[in-house]
Amino acid sequence: MSELPQIDKRLAKNIIHIVGSTGTPPEIGCSYFSVGLDSILDAFDKYYFKDLILNGQSTFKLIIANYGYGKTHFLYSIRDLAFDNNYAASYVSLNNNETPFHKLELVYKAIVNNLMDPENKKPENVFNIEKGIEYFLRRWIIKKKEELIQAGLSNDEINKEILNHLNSIKGVENTSFKNAIVNALNALLREDENEFDIIISWIKGEGFFPSVHKKYGILHKIDKSTVFPMIRSLLGIIRQLDYNGLVILFDEGERFSTLGSRAKKEVAHNLRQLVDQCGQSNFKHCLILYANTDENFLTQPDYDYEALKQRLNSYFTEFNPLGTKLNLLHINNSNEELLFQIGLKLANIFEIAEDFTFNETELKTSIKLLVDETMNWQFNEEGLKRFFVKKLIHCLKFIKTYGKYPTEEEIKKIANGEM
Structure with missing residues (x-):
C-alpha cells in the first residue's frame, strides 16, 4: 500500500x-x-481561516449537495480545518422539530449547545467528544490552568492571573451575556458547581428567572429579539478567550419542501438577516456555512427569497473564493x-x-x-x-x-x- x-x-x-x-x-x-476537496479546503484555509476571518471579517456560504453525497462530510472537514487553525466551531443539524431555522431563538440554543473547541480533535478525546457552552468554558479553565502551571505559577498566582483575564474582558455588546460568561468562569474557578449550572442554564436559553439571575448581572430573557446581539456577543467572548473566531455549520436535516409556506418565508427572512449580519462591522471573526439539498429553494416568489437570490448568485471556486454558493456536485x-x-x-x-x-x-x-x-x-x-x-x-x-x-x-x- x-x-x-x-x-x-x-x-x-x-x-x-x-x-x-x-x-x-x-x-x-x-x-x-x-x-476532490483539497483545492476548496485550501482556499478556505488560505483565504478565510488565515486571512479574512482571522483579521475580523465574517462571511456566509451556501453549500449545495444531495443527501448521501457529502454535505455533512464537507461540513465536518471544514470543522476539522477550523480546529487546526484554533477556531471554535458549532455544527447544527436543522430539523423542523428541535432546531427549525424559522425560529431563531431555537437556532441560538442549538449553536451554544453544540459549541466545540479544538481540543475535541485530539486523539485522546475522539471517544469523548464534548459539546456545549458548559464544556467549552470548563475546557478553557483547564487549558488556562495548564498553561500557567507550565509557566511555573503557584495556585494562588494562577487564580489571580485568570481573574485578571476575566476582569479584562470588554467590548461585548450584550452586557447580560458578558456578565453571565464571566460569572460562570468565576464559579468554575471557585469550584461552585451549583452557581455555574444556574448561570449556564440562562446562557443555553433554558429560561430567565429574575430572582435567581439578576444578582449575576443577567437582566433579560433570551428570545427572538435578542438572538443576534447574543450571537455577536458570543463572537466577542470567543476572541477574548484566545480563539481566532467561530465557525457555524448549519446542516439541513429535512427537505425545505416539507415546510409550510409561513415557515418558508421565515427561513428566508432569517437567512437574509444572517447573510446581512456577516457584512456588518460588529459581526466579526465568523464563518457561516448553510448546507441545503436544493438551491432551487431560492426561486420562491417572495421578497426575501429574491433578496437572497441576489446575494447568493456567485459560485465559490478555488479561483473565486469570494463566491457565496458552493455546489459539491460541481467540484468532485x-x-x-x-x-x-x-x-x-x-x-x-x-x-x-x-x-x-x-x-x-x-x-x-x-x-x-x-x-x-x-x-x-x-x-x-x-x-x-x-x-x-x-x-x-x-x-x-x-x-x-x-x-x-x-x-x-x-x-x-x-x-x-x-x-
Missing part, C-alpha cells in the same frame, strides 16, 4: 466503525478520507474515480485500525469491482457515496477475515447484502 496517513489508531478505529456501520461521516477525522471528480480514491484512503485507515496489510494490486482490483457494482445501482447520485463506503468496509473485513480477496460474484453478494 501507499504511505499511510499520520493518524492515531484510536481515531482510525472510530472512522472505520462509523463509516462501516452507517455510512455517515465520523464527527472527527473526515479530512483523512476526503477526495467523476463518480467512478471519486469512489475509487475514497476506497484507497479508507483502506489505508483500515490498515492502521486493524493492524493489517493489503496486497496493493489485489486490493485495487477489489475496490474497482465494488465501484463498478455500485455504479450499476440506481441512486440518482443520492446515497451513492454512503452505499459505497459501507460496502467497502464490509469488503475489507471480508479480506481480513477470510484471508483472500473477493471474486466478482462475491462482490455482487456483498453489495446485495447476501454475505
Whole structure:
C-alpha cells in the first residue's frame, strides 16, 4: 500500500466503525478520507481561516449537495480545518422539530449547545467528544490552568492571573451575556458547581428567572429579539478567550419542501438577516456555512427569497473564493474515480485500525469491482457515496477475515447484502 496517513489508531478505529456501520461521516477525522476537496479546503484555509476571518471579517456560504453525497462530510472537514487553525466551531443539524431555522431563538440554543473547541480533535478525546457552552468554558479553565502551571505559577498566582483575564474582558455588546460568561468562569474557578449550572442554564436559553439571575448581572430573557446581539456577543467572548473566531455549520436535516409556506418565508427572512449580519462591522471573526439539498429553494416568489437570490448568485471556486454558493456536485471528480480514491484512503485507515496489510494490486482490483457494482445501482447520485463506503468496509473485513480477496460474484453478494 501507499504511505499511510499520520493518524492515531484510536481515531482510525472510530472512522472505520462509523463509516462501516452507517455510512455517515465520523464527527472527527473526515479530512483523512476526503477526495476532490483539497483545492476548496485550501482556499478556505488560505483565504478565510488565515486571512479574512482571522483579521475580523465574517462571511456566509451556501453549500449545495444531495443527501448521501457529502454535505455533512464537507461540513465536518471544514470543522476539522477550523480546529487546526484554533477556531471554535458549532455544527447544527436543522430539523423542523428541535432546531427549525424559522425560529431563531431555537437556532441560538442549538449553536451554544453544540459549541466545540479544538481540543475535541485530539486523539485522546475522539471517544469523548464534548459539546456545549458548559464544556467549552470548563475546557478553557483547564487549558488556562495548564498553561500557567507550565509557566511555573503557584495556585494562588494562577487564580489571580485568570481573574485578571476575566476582569479584562470588554467590548461585548450584550452586557447580560458578558456578565453571565464571566460569572460562570468565576464559579468554575471557585469550584461552585451549583452557581455555574444556574448561570449556564440562562446562557443555553433554558429560561430567565429574575430572582435567581439578576444578582449575576443577567437582566433579560433570551428570545427572538435578542438572538443576534447574543450571537455577536458570543463572537466577542470567543476572541477574548484566545480563539481566532467561530465557525457555524448549519446542516439541513429535512427537505425545505416539507415546510409550510409561513415557515418558508421565515427561513428566508432569517437567512437574509444572517447573510446581512456577516457584512456588518460588529459581526466579526465568523464563518457561516448553510448546507441545503436544493438551491432551487431560492426561486420562491417572495421578497426575501429574491433578496437572497441576489446575494447568493456567485459560485465559490478555488479561483473565486469570494463566491457565496458552493455546489459539491460541481467540484468532485467523476463518480467512478471519486469512489475509487475514497476506497484507497479508507483502506489505508483500515490498515492502521486493524493492524493489517493489503496486497496493493489485489486490493485495487477489489475496490474497482465494488465501484463498478455500485455504479450499476440506481441512486440518482443520492446515497451513492454512503452505499459505497459501507460496502467497502464490509469488503475489507471480508479480506481480513477470510484471508483472500473477493471474486466478482462475491462482490455482487456483498453489495446485495447476501454475505
